[in-house]
Amino acid sequence: MSVADRASTAGIGPLTTVIVLGGFMAGIDTSLVNVGLATIAEDLHATLVDAQWATSGYLLALAAALPASAWLQHRLGASRLWLIALVAFMVASLLCAVAPNLPLLIIARAVQGVSGGLLVPTGQSIVARAVSPDRMGRTMATAGLVIMAAPAIGPALGGLLIDTMSWRWLFAVNVPIGVAATLLALRVLPKDAANRTARLDLLGLALLSTGLPALLSGLTNLGSPGTQGTWGPILAVLGALLLVAFVGNATRRDRSSKRTPLLELSLFRRMSYTTAQVTLFFTGLSLFGGLILLPLYYETLRGLTVTHTGLLLLAYGLGALAALPVGGRITDRYGAGITCIIGLTIAMVATAPFVFLPQNTSLVTVELLQALRGIGVGLAGIPAMTAAIRAASDHLADATTTANIIQRVGGSLGSAIIVIVIARTPRQLTGFQAAHAILVAAAAIALVAAGSLAISERRRPRAAATSQASTTHP
Template sequence: MVVTAEEAPGKMTPQLWRVCWVIVFGAFAGMLDTTVVNVGVDTLVRDLGTGLGAVQWVFTAYLIALAVSLPACGWLTRRYGAGRLWLAALVAFTVASALCAFAGNIGWLIALRVLQGLAAGLMVPAGQTVLGEVAGPARLGRVVSTLGIVVSLGPAIGPLLGGLILHSLSWPWLFLINIPIGVAGTLLGLRYVPRGERGTAHRPDGTGYLLIGVGIPAVIYAATAWGETGTFASPRVFLPALAGIALLVAFCVRTRGREHPLLDLGLFGNRTFAVAAATTFFTGPAMFGAMFLLPLYFQVLGGSDVVTTGLLMIGLGAGSAIALPLAGRFTDRYGGGAVALWGSVATLAATVPFAVADLPVDGVFVQALLVLRGMASAFLMMPVGTVAFAAVTRSQLPDGTAQINIVMRVGGAVGTALFAVVLANALPDGPAMAFRTAFAWLTGCSVAAVGLTAWLWRVQRRNRAVAGTMA
């Protein structure tokens, strides 16, 4: 039986650690899949006898499907329980991975990637809800930091593992590696993960789901197309962008006056949650932009192949994995706002050298910067999410985790597109100048992150002062 926060406030129990690591085990499959498959573009084009445009949909369809399922997570959690939803999503993800490996053509592969994305979109926030329910605010930082180890290691290990697989095996093994992880995670989850309480959730708002379920993917698709085309003037970019924004505005208007909305947007009336959500969105470009630029930096300027690039990127994930446990303890002790402010300042310090100096691509100094950036990201993204989850009540947690994930996904998509456009437009000046320009923009985003985390720190400090006065 899991010890709840009320039974042992502030203490990390063995039962809680077991739940935490099982959730992490399941999340590892999703994070690994995303980064491993990304290195297989050329192989899929060749082995499936199709074009680059069609293969691109293997990745785009996954991201869009993931965004489609996120708005439904809150209602499904209230209806069936967070643990049951997490288990069902993990099983669906594992089955979809096996089917992807046996897809006979590009059409079937794209369709099955949609199923994978739908499952992944439910698995992440459902797992976060489970952890929030069993941990409570006093232990949330340490628990979420453990989940963050997977988030940081996935992008570092995935490209290297994908390159090794494609060097020795065929592309179906990019998906087959998920099977043992998914099966083991399911068996452990059946034993250790609490199912959660079945609720009496009201009938879902079908019209509202249609509005947001189409609006979010439309915005993400527009951002992706913007990065590919390099211009917002293309109908492929501005038409889905305008349609997506209009649908999201309509969803907000419809939701505002409803007694039982699909997503409780009233959470943004909580100032702490609102500032944490804004920080999550606007720090996305600073974090995801680096994940887009750095592999290209090694490949274009250094001529590294996929495997070498994966090895060079390990420092980033290793830095995060090393710092996350410490970041979790600091968050529980000092507050997520203060820790995130430290992280944003360190992120800025690790970014500026790429924008102002001609760095040796594979030098020791560059690797030191990657480790610093990895450690800084552990002190930035995880504490902000912890602040958001701790700011809501237990009953609001399903909606809170879903909304933070939506904000993070949209912010990440916009950030990646932004740096793709900046880099493409600067390439005529030469690769070295193009990357310095892109990293200069990344520096600007890092400065914005410092300002936002300082705002979050001030809000938390004011809340503590008010609470102390009332006490």
Template sequence: MSSEWPDNDKLDAGVLKVAGVVVLGAIMAILDTTVVNVALQKLTLEFQTSFDTIQWVATGYMLALATVIPVTGWASDRFGTKRLYMIAIALFLVGSMLAGLSWNVESLIIFRVLQGFGGGMLMPAGMTIMTRAAGPQRVGRVMAVLGVPMLLGPIGGPILGGYLVDAVSWRWIFYINVPIGIITILLAWRLLPKDAPEPAERFDFWGMLMVSPGLAALLYGVSNVPAAGGVGSVDVWLPGLAGIVLLVAFVLRTLKVPNPLMDLKLFTNRTFAVSMATMSLFCVAFFGAMLLLPTYFLLVRGESALTAGLLLAPQGIGAMLTMPVGGQLADRIGVRKIVLPGIVLMLAGLIAFTQVSATTPYWQLMAALFVMGLGMGCTMMPITTAALQTLTPADMARASTATNIVQQTAGAIGSAVMSIILAALLAGKFEVPTSQGQLAATAAIMNPQTHAVATGLAADAFGTTFLWSLVLLALCAVPALLLPAKRPSLPEGHEAPQPVVMH
């Protein structure tokens, strides 16, 4: 065993096999997220519900991810990352099967939450397995290896989902996970490195009772704004306030106890803290916008789900082109020099959607999506790289957990906030209660006598919502200016990683 992390660029066969298994699990989770976004309009009509209710199919999943992620660090030690990874896949499969069997919107949301519990453990466990196998100096290259196949989800997910929704049934957007999951479990058992459970620190049960319900209550309160008609409703401020109180209590307690659920001392590392601030703003803006894009094509332009999925493909293609280069350059020349140009590219692409109308040429929108994809490939993975590069191996599992908490929580907040803004704007345009905005817009657009006016009004609402996303993305550049401008040196105290032992 070497006395230090490998410093060459080459990823050996053992690491690549581990990456392949982790990629399959990641594709399953990402595929499901993107498939559901394309299906939201169909589900709204299928269950005869409102936009503020159906968006919980997406938001509830992300909320469940954020809720269960804090457990992953402790569970990785207690059960071993390989065993935890396989349990997460199995739980995700059960949730997928039940979601496909849903009989009403309430049951669908509940089963999506169950899916989220599996997905929440799946992603950080996979990242922990990979970072331990490769070492911090090759994190960027590992992220590049993971990133390119993972883009099959954003590219193929909307297309596959659109086809299934149009030609088969919405239920198959969940059933499709079953064969992928079975293959992943078998390969994980066969190929992932052996890691025996280690004596785990005492589990922070009280911290769990604070942070998970706190996150859930805060996001629930925020997501209730459309139905409640404002922040003054008890359904909004009461769970929101309860969530804030629980999260504040969690932070105060975490700073005092010896073995906290989430190690907030990681944020004393300047690079890690700056990376997380950048990631937070980025995910709020980006995931919020991504939830709205397929709805624009379906509602305003009247496209089928399959066509909407095809129209979203340029973004994934753009990201596929830049993500491998971004990962390598982040290792070599510094994260800041990659992330800032990436943010500029995303802003340039998003500007086109702030000016969107009911007749904007598709070539303009697809070009804008391609530019946004180019920017995305230069941002998300390099930001994650910056967060992990300066940490010691002992901190990797907890840091991966914290990184995923930030990503999923910010993404859930972004989806909820953008849904709230769009619902309020649609309600104002069509002069109906906030919770009825999308249904009123759909009815008016389907009426030939009001179609032209209704599509124009709906497009205006989308354009204004995208403007909010643009502002949040622009603010992301502020902490990004503080990201490392050059490749960091290995921190003192790095130890050799455990050898990757293959079955």
């Protein structure tokens, strides 16, 4: 490694650390609050249904803000936007911690959601812009720690905070983390140019910022009892129609040199970009569907407490954490497609036994399989994101925003399917076995997409080399 390379690598470490700190707050926040909803409702003299808006409001605000990330990065600069979102999230966390009633808590949570929707894709853009292509896999794996591990670690940490302190610490814990991240960010965030003349596609923003929350909310409520279940399909269809309208608007703007779309959908003409996004969608379906299934498996089927469930989920989280740095190195050396194939294969092998295992299976066996599944998902999740970013290095803001949208839609669809299958299967064990079969099927589809990604990655260097040769020797 040259002196310049060592200097570059040394500079990436602090930058990645600050991005991880900011992303950790946004990534872990939802799972923390889910654990404490009942306690929050009781303390604020509200019903559990009303308290649920502390979570739903966060997720809807996040989905509404996410589409604006790419344009705001162009308009303000990625570093400035990330710092604004970080401070906003920290202040909103403090307001949540001291909220005297539920309405103010919900409002503060919505502010958290808006800032959280900007933190993750903007942070990924900053890291991708700063690192060299040959180290992107390792660096993105480090930056992706929060995406893979936070949902699994959150329940255990949330239960610990509630048992030993107060539900208000579910939010207050973000303040010292945010202060540390802000002080470090002021020192290490790179200076980037802002395009003050970047025009906002208002129609595209209106379509995507309403369609995406409607779709995610509809998918989340599919199969729910009562009014929520009735509105679920309606919202899902409405959201899908708005997204189709957004694609039509973006395509029309892409064909006009004077009209800039909210997101560069023309990137999907690149085979490696498209296959990476498809892989990311089905990997997200399997990943987030599994994160919904795991707590239900332990609590509903095995009859364990919330605290015990949170501790048992650590096996999955630790498996993912152990796999991430290995996956990053494999991605840099052999490509994202190969890494995804390895990870998805491991995930399928670890999930398939649950299609046949009886209800009284030893928890030791269950934990070993969950840890192995965590390893598989840890290997597969981030490389697909890395491949999409590599394929669109000239449009990083658009690539990271689109990748996060696609991953969330896939995750919401996976969660909805899992909940519906379990709720509507007469025999409880059969429902959980069918749900695990769906996760295996989703991983199998993602495996096919990963194979296409591996092929497109092998073709891309050859195409680049041919282009360079024709330029050098006309």
